Amino acid sequence: MEQFEPKLVAFVCNWCTYAGADLTGTSRIKYATNVRIIRFPCTGRIDFMLISKAFANGADGVIVSGCHPNDCHYTSGNFHARRRWMSYNAMLTFMGMDPERIIFSWVSAAEGAKWADIVNQSVDKIRKIGPFTEYQKLVQSGIEEENFNG
Amino acid sequence: MDNLRKKAKELLESKSVDLVIGYENGTNGKARAVFIKDPEKTGKLIYDERCKQNLAVYLNKHEVKHYGRIAIVAPLMVMRSILVLISECQVKQENITVLGIGNDGSFLDFQSMEVVEKYISKIPLGNPEPDQVIIDKLNAMTMEERREFWQNELERCFKCYACRAACPMCYCLRCTVECNQPQWISAPAHPLGNLEWHQLRTMHLTGRCVSCGDCGRACPLNIPIHLLTMQQAEEAFHMFGVRAGTSMKADSALSTYKPDDKENFIL
Numbered sequence: 041m042e043q044f045e046p047k048l049v050a051f052v053c054n055w056c057t058y059a060g061a062d063l064t065g066t067s068r069i070k071y072a073t074n075v076r077i078i079r080f081p082c083t084g085r086i087d088f089m090l091i092s093k094a095f096a097n098g099a100d101g102v103i104v105s106g107c108h109p110n111d112c113h114y115t116s117g118n119f120h121a122r123r124r125w126m127s128y129n130a131m132l133t134f135m136g137m138d139p140e141r142i143i144f145s146w147v148s149a150a151e152g153a154k155w156a157d158i159v160n161q162s163v164d165k166i167r168k169i170g171p172f173t174e175y176q177k178l179v180q181s182g183i184e185e186e187n188f189n190g
Numbered sequence: 191m192d193n194l195r196k197k198a199k200e201l202l203e204s205k206s207v208d209l210v211i212g213y214e215n216g217t218n219g220k221a222r223a224v225f226i227k228d229p230e231k232t233g234k235l236i237y238d239e240r241c242k243q244n245l246a247v248y249l250n251k252h253e254v255k256h257y258g259r260i261a262i263v264a265p266l267m268v269m270r271s272i273l274v275l276i277s278e279c280q281v282k283q284e285n286i287t288v289l290g291i292g293n294d295g296s297f298l299d300f301q302s303m304e305v306v307e308k309y310i311s312k313i314p315l316g317n318p319e320p321d322q323v324i325i326d327k328l329n330a331m332t333m334e335e336r337r338e339f340w341q342n343e344l345e346r347c348f349k350c351y352a353c354r355a356a357c358p359m360c361y362c363l364r365c366t367v368e369c370n371q372p373q374w375i376s377a378p379a380h381p382l383g384n385l386e387w388h389q390l391r392t393m394h395l396t397g398r399c400v401s402c403g404d405c406g407r408a409c410p411l412n413i414p415i416h417l418l419t420m421q422q423a424e425e426a427f428h429m430f431g432v433r434a435g436t437s438m439k440a441d442s443a444l445s446t447y448k449p450d451d452k453e454n455f456i457l
Contacts, residue, residue: 088393089390092389096382096386109449110449116447119447119449119451120444120445122447122456123429123430123444124393124444125455126451127397127426127443127444131396131421131425133333134328134418134421134425135385135389136335139455143457144455146457158457181380
Protein backbone atom coordinates (compact mmCIF):
# COMPACT_ATOMS: atom_id res chain seq x y z
CA MET A 41 0.00 0.00 0.00
CA GLU A 42 1.21 3.44 -0.80
CA GLN A 43 2.47 5.41 2.15
CA PHE A 44 0.34 8.36 3.31
CA GLU A 45 2.15 11.60 2.54
CA PRO A 46 0.86 14.30 4.89
CA LYS A 47 0.67 17.94 3.89
CA LEU A 48 2.25 20.26 6.41
CA VAL A 49 2.20 24.03 6.53
CA ALA A 50 4.97 25.78 8.42
CA PHE A 51 4.39 29.31 9.72
CA VAL A 52 7.81 30.66 10.49
CA CYS A 53 9.27 33.99 11.50
CA ASN A 54 11.46 35.88 9.08
CA TRP A 55 14.35 36.50 11.46
CA CYS A 56 15.12 33.11 12.97
CA THR A 57 13.38 30.04 11.61
CA TYR A 58 13.17 31.22 8.01
CA ALA A 59 16.89 31.99 8.06
CA GLY A 60 17.44 28.68 9.86
CA ALA A 61 15.57 26.81 7.14
CA ASP A 62 17.68 28.67 4.59
CA LEU A 63 20.78 27.44 6.41
CA THR A 64 19.44 23.88 6.24
CA GLY A 65 19.39 24.27 2.47
CA THR A 66 22.78 25.89 2.10
CA SER A 67 24.24 23.22 4.40
CA ARG A 68 22.85 20.62 1.95
CA ILE A 69 20.88 18.86 4.69
CA LYS A 70 18.04 16.81 3.24
CA TYR A 71 14.64 16.84 4.87
CA ALA A 72 11.07 15.79 4.13
CA THR A 73 9.45 17.65 1.25
CA ASN A 74 5.96 17.54 2.79
CA VAL A 75 6.26 20.98 4.26
CA ARG A 76 5.20 24.31 2.73
CA ILE A 77 6.95 27.17 4.44
CA ILE A 78 5.16 30.49 4.86
CA ARG A 79 7.21 33.41 6.06
CA PHE A 80 5.91 35.91 8.62
CA PRO A 81 7.55 39.00 10.07
CA CYS A 82 7.33 37.54 13.57
CA THR A 83 5.66 34.74 15.52
CA GLY A 84 3.63 37.50 17.14
CA ARG A 85 1.98 37.99 13.74
CA ILE A 86 0.81 34.38 13.47
CA ASP A 87 -2.88 34.57 14.28
CA PHE A 88 -4.56 31.36 15.46
CA MET A 89 -7.07 31.83 12.65
CA LEU A 90 -4.26 31.18 10.15
CA ILE A 91 -3.85 27.74 11.67
CA SER A 92 -7.55 26.94 11.31
CA LYS A 93 -7.43 28.23 7.74
CA ALA A 94 -4.49 25.94 7.00
CA PHE A 95 -6.48 22.97 8.28
CA ALA A 96 -9.59 24.06 6.41
CA ASN A 97 -7.52 24.21 3.23
CA GLY A 98 -6.34 20.66 3.56
CA ALA A 99 -3.29 20.70 5.80
CA ASP A 100 -2.81 17.62 7.96
CA GLY A 101 -0.40 19.33 10.28
CA VAL A 102 0.97 22.76 11.06
CA ILE A 103 4.40 23.77 12.29
CA VAL A 104 4.75 27.12 14.05
CA SER A 105 8.28 28.23 14.66
CA GLY A 106 10.18 31.36 15.55
CA CYS A 107 13.00 32.87 17.53
CA HIS A 108 13.99 31.48 20.90
CA PRO A 109 12.70 33.47 23.91
CA ASN A 110 14.80 36.64 24.42
CA ASP A 111 15.95 36.52 20.76
CA CYS A 112 12.95 38.18 19.14
CA HIS A 113 13.84 40.80 16.55
CA TYR A 114 11.01 42.91 17.96
CA THR A 115 11.96 42.12 21.58
CA SER A 116 8.68 40.59 22.72
CA GLY A 117 6.78 39.15 19.75
CA ASN A 118 7.58 35.56 20.63
CA PHE A 119 6.72 36.09 24.31
CA HIS A 120 3.27 37.30 23.29
CA ALA A 121 3.00 34.43 20.83
CA ARG A 122 3.92 31.93 23.54
CA ARG A 123 1.03 33.08 25.74
CA ARG A 124 -1.29 32.91 22.76
CA TRP A 125 -0.25 29.32 21.98
CA MET A 126 -0.63 28.30 25.61
CA SER A 127 -4.18 29.64 25.58
CA TYR A 128 -4.89 28.21 22.14
CA ASN A 129 -3.74 24.75 23.18
CA ALA A 130 -5.88 24.93 26.31
CA MET A 131 -8.90 25.93 24.25
CA LEU A 132 -8.42 23.20 21.65
CA THR A 133 -8.03 20.60 24.38
CA PHE A 134 -11.23 21.79 26.07
CA MET A 135 -13.07 21.64 22.75
CA GLY A 136 -11.90 18.08 22.26
CA MET A 137 -9.45 18.79 19.46
CA ASP A 138 -6.10 17.27 20.25
CA PRO A 139 -3.42 19.92 19.59
CA GLU A 140 -1.03 17.13 18.51
CA ARG A 141 -1.33 18.22 14.86
CA ILE A 142 0.19 21.58 15.65
CA ILE A 143 3.90 21.51 16.35
CA PHE A 144 5.49 24.50 18.04
CA SER A 145 9.21 25.05 18.14
CA TRP A 146 11.93 27.62 18.54
CA VAL A 147 14.52 27.41 15.77
CA SER A 148 17.24 30.05 15.53
CA ALA A 149 19.02 31.19 12.37
CA ALA A 150 22.00 29.01 13.34
CA GLU A 151 19.98 25.83 13.86
CA GLY A 152 19.71 24.50 10.32
CA ALA A 153 20.07 20.93 11.53
CA LYS A 154 17.36 21.41 14.18
CA TRP A 155 14.95 22.64 11.50
CA ALA A 156 15.53 19.49 9.45
CA ASP A 157 14.93 17.41 12.59
CA ILE A 158 11.74 19.26 13.48
CA VAL A 159 10.32 18.83 9.99
CA ASN A 160 11.26 15.15 9.78
CA GLN A 161 9.86 14.42 13.24
CA SER A 162 6.66 16.32 12.50
CA VAL A 163 6.11 14.55 9.19
CA ASP A 164 6.65 11.17 10.89
CA LYS A 165 4.27 12.12 13.67
CA ILE A 166 1.51 13.30 11.32
CA ARG A 167 2.03 10.30 9.07
CA LYS A 168 1.40 8.08 12.08
CA ILE A 169 -1.71 10.05 13.14
CA GLY A 170 -3.04 9.93 9.59
CA PRO A 171 -4.99 12.41 7.46
CA PHE A 172 -7.13 15.00 9.25
CA THR A 173 -10.41 13.50 8.05
CA GLU A 174 -12.56 14.85 10.90
CA TYR A 175 -11.73 18.40 9.92
CA GLN A 176 -12.20 17.71 6.22
CA LYS A 177 -15.64 16.36 7.05
CA LEU A 178 -16.49 19.69 8.66
CA VAL A 179 -15.18 21.50 5.59
CA GLN A 180 -17.23 19.32 3.27
CA SER A 181 -20.43 19.80 5.24
CA GLY A 182 -19.88 23.52 4.82
CA ILE A 183 -19.53 23.30 1.06
CA GLU A 184 -22.69 21.25 0.67
CA GLU A 185 -24.66 23.69 2.70
CA GLU A 186 -23.27 26.69 0.87
CA ASN A 187 -24.24 25.17 -2.47
CA PHE A 188 -27.65 24.33 -1.10
CA ASN A 189 -28.15 27.94 -0.06
CA GLY A 190 -27.23 29.02 -3.56
CA MET B 191 -33.50 48.63 47.44
CA ASP B 192 -34.65 51.86 49.08
CA ASN B 193 -31.04 52.90 49.60
CA LEU B 194 -30.33 52.21 45.93
CA ARG B 195 -33.31 54.31 44.79
CA LYS B 196 -32.45 57.10 47.21
CA LYS B 197 -28.84 57.27 46.05
CA ALA B 198 -29.85 57.19 42.37
CA LYS B 199 -32.32 60.02 43.00
CA GLU B 200 -29.72 62.06 44.85
CA LEU B 201 -27.20 61.64 42.06
CA LEU B 202 -29.67 62.71 39.37
CA GLU B 203 -31.05 65.63 41.42
CA SER B 204 -27.62 67.01 42.22
CA LYS B 205 -26.74 66.56 38.55
CA SER B 206 -23.59 64.64 39.46
CA VAL B 207 -24.67 62.02 36.92
CA ASP B 208 -26.69 62.40 33.71
CA LEU B 209 -28.04 58.88 33.45
CA VAL B 210 -28.72 55.93 35.72
CA ILE B 211 -28.62 52.43 34.27
CA GLY B 212 -30.34 49.77 36.34
CA TYR B 213 -32.96 47.05 36.35
CA GLU B 214 -36.75 47.43 36.35
CA ASN B 215 -39.72 45.06 36.25
CA GLY B 216 -40.26 43.93 32.69
CA THR B 217 -43.00 41.86 31.12
CA ASN B 218 -43.68 38.21 31.94
CA GLY B 219 -42.24 38.63 35.41
CA LYS B 220 -38.76 39.26 34.05
CA ALA B 221 -36.37 42.03 34.93
CA ARG B 222 -34.99 44.27 32.20
CA ALA B 223 -32.57 47.13 31.83
CA VAL B 224 -33.84 50.66 32.42
CA PHE B 225 -32.25 54.00 31.59
CA ILE B 226 -33.32 56.82 33.90
CA LYS B 227 -32.74 60.53 33.33
CA ASP B 228 -35.57 61.89 35.48
CA PRO B 229 -34.94 61.74 39.26
CA GLU B 230 -38.68 61.20 39.84
CA LYS B 231 -38.52 57.88 38.00
CA THR B 232 -35.85 56.28 40.16
CA GLY B 233 -38.64 54.44 41.98
CA LYS B 234 -38.64 52.01 39.08
CA LEU B 235 -35.25 50.61 40.11
CA ILE B 236 -35.22 47.11 41.48
CA TYR B 237 -32.65 44.52 42.39
CA ASP B 238 -33.34 40.84 43.01
CA GLU B 239 -32.27 37.41 41.76
CA ARG B 240 -33.93 38.01 38.38
CA CYS B 241 -31.46 40.81 37.62
CA LYS B 242 -28.79 38.81 35.85
CA GLN B 243 -27.97 40.82 32.75
CA ASN B 244 -24.51 42.36 32.66
CA LEU B 245 -25.43 46.05 32.33
CA ALA B 246 -21.82 47.03 31.61
CA VAL B 247 -22.54 46.09 27.99
CA TYR B 248 -24.36 49.43 27.58
CA LEU B 249 -21.51 51.61 28.85
CA ASN B 250 -19.57 51.40 25.64
CA LYS B 251 -22.52 52.00 23.33
CA HIS B 252 -22.37 55.25 21.46
CA GLU B 253 -25.95 56.24 22.29
CA VAL B 254 -25.35 55.72 26.00
CA LYS B 255 -21.86 57.16 26.12
CA HIS B 256 -22.94 60.55 24.83
CA TYR B 257 -24.96 61.17 28.02
CA GLY B 258 -21.66 61.75 29.78
CA ARG B 259 -21.60 60.79 33.45
CA ILE B 260 -23.37 57.54 34.16
CA ALA B 261 -24.33 55.75 37.36
CA ILE B 262 -24.80 52.02 36.97
CA VAL B 263 -26.32 49.36 39.20
CA ALA B 264 -23.47 46.92 39.54
CA PRO B 265 -23.27 43.51 41.15
CA LEU B 266 -19.80 41.96 41.24
CA MET B 267 -19.66 40.86 37.59
CA VAL B 268 -20.67 44.32 36.37
CA MET B 269 -18.04 45.94 38.58
CA ARG B 270 -15.40 43.64 37.13
CA SER B 271 -16.57 44.35 33.58
CA ILE B 272 -16.30 48.09 34.26
CA LEU B 273 -12.72 47.64 35.47
CA VAL B 274 -11.84 45.75 32.28
CA LEU B 275 -13.44 48.50 30.17
CA ILE B 276 -11.48 51.16 32.07
CA SER B 277 -8.20 49.22 31.75
CA GLU B 278 -8.80 48.94 28.01
CA CYS B 279 -9.50 52.69 27.76
CA GLN B 280 -13.08 52.13 26.61
CA VAL B 281 -14.78 54.17 29.31
CA LYS B 282 -13.45 56.99 31.46
CA GLN B 283 -13.11 56.26 35.13
CA GLU B 284 -14.39 59.72 36.11
CA ASN B 285 -17.58 59.23 34.09
CA ILE B 286 -18.75 56.14 35.95
CA THR B 287 -20.43 55.98 39.33
CA VAL B 288 -20.87 52.46 40.67
CA LEU B 289 -24.09 51.73 42.56
CA GLY B 290 -22.69 48.55 44.03
CA ILE B 291 -24.70 45.48 44.93
CA GLY B 292 -23.16 43.09 47.44
CA ASN B 293 -23.35 39.33 47.20
CA ASP B 294 -26.32 39.38 49.59
CA GLY B 295 -28.15 41.89 47.40
CA SER B 296 -27.54 44.86 49.68
CA PHE B 297 -26.65 48.30 48.37
CA LEU B 298 -22.99 49.33 48.61
CA ASP B 299 -22.10 52.97 48.32
CA PHE B 300 -18.75 53.29 46.55
CA GLN B 301 -17.11 56.70 46.61
CA SER B 302 -14.59 55.97 43.88
CA MET B 303 -13.34 53.29 41.52
CA GLU B 304 -10.36 52.70 43.83
CA VAL B 305 -12.78 51.56 46.53
CA VAL B 306 -14.36 49.18 44.02
CA GLU B 307 -10.92 47.73 43.28
CA LYS B 308 -10.31 47.25 46.97
CA TYR B 309 -13.72 45.62 47.44
CA ILE B 310 -13.04 43.15 44.59
CA SER B 311 -9.57 42.31 45.91
CA LYS B 312 -11.19 40.98 49.10
CA ILE B 313 -13.62 38.62 47.34
CA PRO B 314 -12.62 35.13 46.19
CA LEU B 315 -13.11 35.15 42.41
CA GLY B 316 -13.80 32.32 40.03
CA ASN B 317 -16.49 30.82 37.88
CA PRO B 318 -20.01 30.47 39.27
CA GLU B 319 -20.30 27.13 41.07
CA PRO B 320 -22.86 25.39 38.77
CA ASP B 321 -20.86 26.28 35.65
CA GLN B 322 -17.57 25.14 37.15
CA VAL B 323 -19.18 21.79 37.96
CA ILE B 324 -20.07 21.27 34.28
CA ILE B 325 -16.60 22.41 33.20
CA ASP B 326 -15.00 19.89 35.56
CA LYS B 327 -17.29 17.21 34.20
CA LEU B 328 -16.24 18.08 30.64
CA ASN B 329 -12.58 18.08 31.59
CA ALA B 330 -12.96 14.59 33.03
CA MET B 331 -14.24 13.29 29.66
CA THR B 332 -11.99 11.87 26.99
CA MET B 333 -10.91 14.04 24.07
CA GLU B 334 -13.39 12.29 21.70
CA GLU B 335 -16.30 12.69 24.09
CA ARG B 336 -15.56 16.37 24.44
CA ARG B 337 -15.29 16.81 20.69
CA GLU B 338 -18.61 15.11 20.20
CA PHE B 339 -20.18 17.23 22.93
CA TRP B 340 -19.03 20.49 21.37
CA GLN B 341 -19.80 19.44 17.83
CA ASN B 342 -23.35 18.55 18.81
CA GLU B 343 -23.78 21.80 20.71
CA LEU B 344 -22.15 24.11 18.17
CA GLU B 345 -23.91 22.50 15.24
CA ARG B 346 -27.14 24.14 16.41
CA CYS B 347 -25.68 27.64 16.35
CA PHE B 348 -27.23 29.77 13.60
CA LYS B 349 -24.88 32.68 14.09
CA CYS B 350 -27.24 35.31 15.43
CA TYR B 351 -24.27 36.76 17.36
CA ALA B 352 -26.43 37.40 20.43
CA CYS B 353 -23.45 36.15 22.47
CA ARG B 354 -21.37 38.92 21.00
CA ALA B 355 -24.05 41.55 21.55
CA ALA B 356 -24.49 40.53 25.19
CA CYS B 357 -20.80 40.66 26.05
CA PRO B 358 -19.39 43.93 27.44
CA MET B 359 -15.94 42.93 26.19
CA CYS B 360 -17.04 42.31 22.59
CA TYR B 361 -17.08 45.97 21.67
CA CYS B 362 -15.05 46.08 18.43
CA LEU B 363 -16.88 48.18 15.86
CA ARG B 364 -15.46 46.00 13.11
CA CYS B 365 -15.47 42.41 14.27
CA THR B 366 -13.32 39.85 12.45
CA VAL B 367 -16.49 37.93 11.72
CA GLU B 368 -17.76 40.74 9.50
CA CYS B 369 -14.45 41.02 7.70
CA ASN B 370 -14.79 39.60 4.17
CA GLN B 371 -11.46 40.45 2.64
CA PRO B 372 -10.28 37.87 3.51
CA GLN B 373 -13.40 36.04 4.66
CA TRP B 374 -12.09 34.65 7.94
CA ILE B 375 -15.35 33.05 8.92
CA SER B 376 -17.92 31.94 6.38
CA ALA B 377 -21.23 33.71 6.70
CA PRO B 378 -23.73 30.79 6.62
CA ALA B 379 -24.10 28.70 9.74
CA HIS B 380 -22.44 25.34 9.11
CA PRO B 381 -20.29 23.13 11.33
CA LEU B 382 -16.93 24.54 10.22
CA GLY B 383 -17.94 28.19 10.31
CA ASN B 384 -19.65 27.71 13.67
CA LEU B 385 -16.57 26.07 15.12
CA GLU B 386 -14.34 28.85 13.80
CA TRP B 387 -16.64 31.56 15.12
CA HIS B 388 -16.74 30.10 18.62
CA GLN B 389 -12.98 29.55 18.63
CA LEU B 390 -12.49 33.14 17.58
CA ARG B 391 -14.83 34.44 20.25
CA THR B 392 -13.20 32.31 22.91
CA MET B 393 -9.67 33.31 21.99
CA HIS B 394 -10.51 37.01 21.79
CA LEU B 395 -12.03 36.81 25.28
CA THR B 396 -9.24 34.79 26.86
CA GLY B 397 -7.94 36.70 29.85
CA ARG B 398 -10.68 39.32 29.46
CA CYS B 399 -13.77 37.30 30.35
CA VAL B 400 -15.15 38.04 33.82
CA SER B 401 -17.31 34.86 33.84
CA CYS B 402 -20.65 36.67 34.02
CA GLY B 403 -22.21 34.02 31.76
CA ASP B 404 -24.28 36.51 29.80
CA CYS B 405 -23.24 35.01 26.43
CA GLY B 406 -24.77 31.69 27.45
CA ARG B 407 -27.93 33.37 28.76
CA ALA B 408 -28.27 35.41 25.57
CA CYS B 409 -28.08 32.33 23.35
CA PRO B 410 -31.59 31.64 21.99
CA LEU B 411 -30.67 27.97 21.53
CA ASN B 412 -29.21 27.56 25.02
CA ILE B 413 -25.83 26.46 23.72
CA PRO B 414 -23.54 26.59 26.76
CA ILE B 415 -20.94 28.77 25.03
CA HIS B 416 -20.22 30.58 28.28
CA LEU B 417 -18.38 27.44 29.38
CA LEU B 418 -15.75 28.06 26.70
CA THR B 419 -14.83 31.53 27.90
CA MET B 420 -15.19 30.56 31.55
CA GLN B 421 -12.82 27.63 31.11
CA GLN B 422 -10.36 30.00 29.41
CA ALA B 423 -10.71 32.48 32.28
CA GLU B 424 -9.74 29.72 34.71
CA GLU B 425 -6.89 28.59 32.43
CA ALA B 426 -5.57 32.13 32.13
CA PHE B 427 -5.55 32.44 35.91
CA HIS B 428 -3.91 29.07 36.26
CA MET B 429 -1.23 29.74 33.62
CA PHE B 430 -0.58 33.45 33.98
CA GLY B 431 -1.90 34.26 37.44
CA VAL B 432 -4.18 37.06 36.29
CA ARG B 433 -7.90 37.50 36.55
CA ALA B 434 -9.72 39.96 34.36
CA GLY B 435 -11.48 42.86 36.02
CA THR B 436 -9.50 43.13 39.22
CA SER B 437 -7.77 46.41 38.58
CA MET B 438 -8.06 49.49 36.39
CA LYS B 439 -4.47 49.17 35.26
CA ALA B 440 -4.12 45.46 34.63
CA ASP B 441 -3.27 44.37 31.12
CA SER B 442 -5.17 41.35 29.94
CA ALA B 443 -3.40 37.98 29.94
CA LEU B 444 -2.70 37.98 26.21
CA SER B 445 -1.61 41.61 25.86
CA THR B 446 1.27 41.16 28.23
CA TYR B 447 3.85 38.46 29.04
CA LYS B 448 6.47 37.26 31.47
CA PRO B 449 9.85 36.13 30.14
CA ASP B 450 9.54 33.00 32.26
CA ASP B 451 6.03 31.85 31.28
CA LYS B 452 6.04 28.07 31.60
CA GLU B 453 4.85 25.81 28.83
CA ASN B 454 5.68 22.20 28.02
CA PHE B 455 4.93 21.80 24.34
CA ILE B 456 7.33 24.05 22.42
CA LEU B 457 10.20 22.02 20.99
